[in-house]
Amino acid sequence: MISNKMKSHVGAEGVIRRMFEAGIQMKAEFGAENVYDFSLGNPNVPAPDKIQESIKKIVDTLPPGKIHSYMPNAGFPEVRVEVAKHLNKIYGTLYSEKNIIMTAGAGSALNLLMKSMLDIDDEVVVPCPYFAEYKGYIENYYGKIVEAAPRADGSFLPDMDSVAAAVTPRTKAVIVNTPNNPTGVIYPESVIKELADVLRKKEEEVGHPIYLISDEPYRDIVFDESKYVSGSGADNEEIRHLPWMPDYYDDAIVAYSYSKSLSLPGERIGNIIIPDTCDGADELIGAVTTANLVTGVVNAPSLMQLVIARCLDEKSDVEFYRKNGEILYDIVTAAGFEAVKPQGAFYLWVKAPGGDDNKLVELAKKHHILMVPGSAFAGPGNVRLSYCVARDMIERSRQAFLDLGDEY
């Protein structure tokens, strides 16, 4: 008696879940220390100490009627003021609390945006490969996902002709994700400029805005600082940072999450930034805020909002992830595989010899290595290894990868 619609979702979840279950079974059979599980993107660096300190401080100093209370659906105004200030400091923007909507993570943020924008059969363009859940987010509201192919040069950056060809009069938005899950690739400024040019032309052609939704849960997990640009922060101080999408395209919207940057994935806390430059910004802000209520989420969890406002300058241990990525890249390439050199996030994108990712995943299982086939991310012919794992598991996996390489 579940809906046909839901049945299709349950199916799509199958791949990663089967991997998860295979992992449990293998660990029981061979011992946890002999299984190399690279399947899950669950940050394993602990949250900064200031998170725990802030929780206790808030509980000790604020009344419970404040901490756990309802607030405007967009979030506590004072929290949104702090988030806006933090962004302005880094990006030299002029946001106020109005431009910030606190959400239950980036996943919920994207759902609120889809709910706000899509009527039945409206389209959303997504460059391949992409985070597996996007399809579900779009289809929740009966929208259609339209895939755009990556460049043929192995960079896994979006191909502009494919993006242009994917846009139709029903296109409401394009979703990009940089640093990228599953590839670990960061869009350089030149690509963002090209994308903005293409979309501006297409907006003129179709006669309505095409929102560029930048899903950035990995924004603060960057190893390849050559992707940085120079900008002027609030104090006219030069600050180097990843390109800020709204600097390049008026109709850009940013979805952010503290799940990865502050290791709080279970807390469901993130936000949406809708700049005033966006076409119909006020209407869209109103819609997204109402969507929080209408979808029953109502607001981002209240205590965590207050915690975040005190921890905006905190950082995760990015060096740990960088080093993990470097070691795993060395192991995998030494075993004879081709992989994209890690630039950010915590995923290694590895080419399946012969182009059969499912075969590689099955062979890997024989060597007790768990990975996710790229097909699950509309990136067939590749596999994703998550390296947000214990360092010693990576080290211990060396021989298994060498043996796996020998199979080819």
Add this chain to the structure above:
Amino acid sequence: MISNKMKSHVGAEGVIRRMFEAGIQMKAEFGAENVYDFSLGNPNVPAPDKIQESIKKIVDTLPPGKIHSYMPNAGFPEVRVEVAKHLNKIYGTLYSEKNIIMTAGAGSALNLLMKSMLDIDDEVVVPCPYFAEYKGYIENYYGKIVEAAPRADGSFLPDMDSVAAAVTPRTKAVIVNTPNNPTGVIYPESVIKELADVLRKKEEEVGHPIYLISDEPYRDIVFDESKYVSGSGADNEEIRHLPWMPDYYDDAIVAYSYSKSLSLPGERIGNIIIPDTCDGADELIGAVTTANLVTGVVNAPSLMQLVIARCLDEKSDVEFYRKNGEILYDIVTAAGFEAVKPQGAFYLWVKAPGGDDNKLVELAKKHHILMVPGSAFAGPGNVRLSYCVARDMIERSRQAFLDLGDEY
């Protein structure tokens, strides 16, 4: 550029929001102490001390990698074990963690259920009057709300002929809400038995299950204990409690929230109970769990899950609400209005003289009293007063109500 679908939602939100804005304006103009705001259902009793103690205890004793981590989408297994045990203790049920899905409040719980059950144009029956958001929850997934009239006897209990007439082959579920928002009415056992009989007959007629979704965020805010029944808890000890829907109807599902019972509305924490007796229980449990992921909520906030597991025996100060309800009822009836005697929750349902609820709301504003027209709850001809407010505001409102009564 927002969707047409979303535009209809933004409209529906108008009534309570306009009331909220009118309140801000009036408080600025006349002073907060001269405005009597009964518009919002925001619990004002502070959370039990054990909530704050548990937060600190958890932060002090568990590693951050546990507290803030991802977990299975249904919630931490050990939390769900505790919730199941707690229910079993009270209701003598035999639930295990499998039957419990932790959610971001009851609003999110209902959305997960709608997402799991509805294809386009599937129908959900809701007895009038009902919580204003149900319509949006159902329409989010392109379902249709079918309203069933209340009894003509002024009890505001569902009329069984209307419920029966509302069911069609497209009916997937019926949503009931007891103790009720907006009326404060509690369904007596006899009504639940009648409803179960009607739905069982209809299930046979249409040839598929009709789920009875019982939305129970106010389950623990009860003043009229004559609505209790006797049951045997886990230790065969007799425990008096509100009738437990799944005891009367196999296809009953319960949505619960800790927002009201533990005064945690901003934290977004609740759950869904799907008993094994439900037709297709396993499939439905799987669908709802996946819906958590697919809608981007992913899981109920992690720290709050852990907190709840330690506070299941805690209670809100129900006596405060009871006394508030009694005082407000006395004031309103002394002013010449008819009202439903408070039974539970924290809402007073008042008849608009002449049947024009909008007129009463407008006249009340002249006396600085804010209330919500029953039309917003599909209950025209009545108004809702929320009495989760400061006791002295209620006392101070006495003269304003007397003056309002004089207008008629």
